[in-house]
Amino acid sequence: MLKKLFKSFRLPLKRKAHPRSTPEVLSNRQHALQRAKFSRNAVNVVERLQHAGYQAYLVGGCVRDLLLGLQPKDFDVATSATPEQVRAEFRNARVIGRRFKLAHVHFGREIIEVATFRANHPQGDDEEDSHLSSRNESGRILRDNVYGSLEDDAQRRDFTINALYFDVTGERILDYAHGVHDIRNRLIRLIGDPEQRYLEDPVRMLRAVRFAAKLDFDIEKHSAAPIRQLASKLRDIPSARLFDEVLKLFLAGYAEHTFDLLVEYDLFAPLFPASAAALKRNPDYTGTLIRQALANTDERIAQGKPVTPAFLFAALLWPALPARVLHLQERGMPPIPAMQEAAHDLITEQCQRIAIPKRFTLPIREIWDMQERLPRRSGKRADLLLENPRFRAGYDFLLLREDAGEETGGLGDWWTDYQDATDSERRSMIRDLANRQEEAGDGPAKKRRRGGRNKRRGPSTDAPAGD
Missing domain, CATH: 1.10.3090.10 (cca-adding enzyme, domain 2)
Known part of the structure; x- marks a missing residue:
């Protein structure tokens, strides 16, 4: 299947650890993706933004899944337009989010999510950018609205397999982080230093498990190494956000495999502490x-x-x-x-x-x-x-x-x-x-006394006092 999808494209045996400043470009002769395979509404959004003078690409999961022969659940667009500029182009768009501001373009029941290219976050105390991006003391990103270039956007994405951009005009794939290589080798690999990326957002550990379970991939060894040590950082994540993440983990059709990976990487206990203790006491049941x-x-x-x-x-x-x-x-x-x-x-x-x-x-x-x-x-x-x-x-x-x-x-x-x-x-x-x-000696069946109420005979396995 993968050979057909990638046609005659040959990949290097070794890959670099960090994303490229210029992408590896796969022409439509090197892969089997066509614009017709993507949502018509998503393609229209990309084309309208391009005609308005903005850069725009289909990105992430939809490109990854189609390369694997899977049907994407949704279709996302990355663009140089800000959320407000997207809203100005589409009457059916609205801006959402605070921590991560983006635009939703509505086509009946289908929603096309349009995100502006993001840049890496400033490490210093730049007051000018403090309202756009901030971190807590442990390095976790609290707000994520620093806009940048396409190259910046590729570098700050979480996994290599999600840093793939599809150009609907020339049907090219722009690969900034050797994501195609990792797809062919069935690997989940973080972009950048794994420990730093997990500290920026500990939910990435859950996302690594979710993608590994969904795609039946392995988590690359360097990306897997810090997870057990940093699993407790999930306690710093707002409980409302973890509810959404848990639903994604267990309601996507591969929950059993997900559970096994959560246990393997010590991620189950931070989510369900009492159940993890019960699992330790009585693992079989x-x-x-x-x-x-x-x-x-x-x-x-x-x-x-x-x-x-x-x-x-x-x-x-x-x-x-x-x-x-x-x-x-x-x-x-x-x-x-x-x-x-x-x-x-x-x-x-x-x-x-x-x-x-x-x-x-x-x-x-x-x-x-x-x-x-x-x-x-x-x-x-x-x-x-x-x-x-x-x-x-x-x-x-x-x-x-x-x-x-x-x-x-x-x-x-x-x-x-x-x-x-x-x-x-x-x-x-x-x-x-x-x-x-x-x-069995559990007591005779209760009989109603004339003119009175049932008289209980005391606790039994079938009808204890207090029922």
């Missing part, structure tokens, strides 16, 4: 449950089915929860209140690292709460649970726990049969369940 949940997510995405982040986060955090629930129960708290309090504390802690929105934390807690309610099936409880809007998610989560090796006494099979049973079969199942519980 925790690893199996998380990987199974991520494999299911990948499968649903491959089939075009919807995926909710709530279920994903519920699975990622669950291994840290049971020990906390048990601790509260040992202090005398009934199971369901113990589950609720432990869930609240765990999610609160997690949101300090990753700002999971309330629209997801509420269903996470409901899915977990359902795990305490599903064993309680006597009387009309089973039918009431079936009517619960979170039943399906709770039931799926129960099966996930069983697949990971949790022993539930056949609870998953019981609920599977109950959903498919007729009304009379369901009544029979409830009676059989009550008889088995009585024979």
Whole structure:
């Protein structure tokens, strides 16, 4: 495939560590990319900017993916025009961002992202540029609006495979950092000094893992070397930004491989500290449950089915929860209140690292709460649970726990049969369940006394006090 895409183009055996000031130019005879393969709207944006006197190229992921025979998710444009100049050229454009200002050009549901060429950031205390670019004490870039030339833009991009520019006019590829070489060798390589680039933006460590998982590439050894040492720098990243990055990591169709790489490079613990501790304590169960949940997510995405982040986060955090629930129960708290309090504390802690929105934390807690309610099936409880809007998610989560090796006494099979049973079969199942519980010494089925309320017989595995 790659040989066809690159035709007869021959690459040097060795490559330089830093980007070139002048690009290596691949003519349309040396690669198989054509402008027709790119979004028509993106090509139109490039041409309109060029006709207005600006430099403009298709850049980054869309060029990389098409060289690999993949369909790009979106199409980005790099230009010498400022965001305000882009907006002046397109009535359907609006300027967004503060840390990284750029323009979005809207074509119905498609958005073409147009970014101005950026330059490297000033290292000194130049007050003139302080409102455009700044770093904190550790070197992390806080604002990134220093504009520059095309050559500057190529040098400040993160990975070599993203420093590829496609000229729609001559169908040429401009390669400033030997990105084509790394594509052919299936390598993720940082541009510049890896440690410095990670300190500028620690999220680049997550991006390296994400691209390696997506493209099935290796992280080049010099680019991989500092990651474990600098993994803790992710704690300096705003929790809201990490939420967006985690969704990119786990909701793109290669979550299981991504998880393995995060663990390999010690990046999982800064994102999910409680879950990482559970993984260390019980690697078989925790690893199996998380990987199974991520494999299911990948499968649903491959089939075009919807995926909710709530279920994903519920699975990622669950291994840290049971020990906390048990601790509260040992202090005398009934199971369901113990589950609720432990869930609240765990999610609160997690949101300090990753700002999971309330629209997801509420269903996470409901899915977990359902795990305490599903064993309680006597009387009309089973039918009431079936009517619960979170039943399906709770039931799926129960099966996930069983697949990971949790022993539930056949609870998953019981609920599977109950959903498919007729009304009379369901009544029979409830009676059989009550008889088995009585024979096992769990207490007889409760009877309503005339003129009074149910009289509880004390805690049992099926209907504890406090339910």
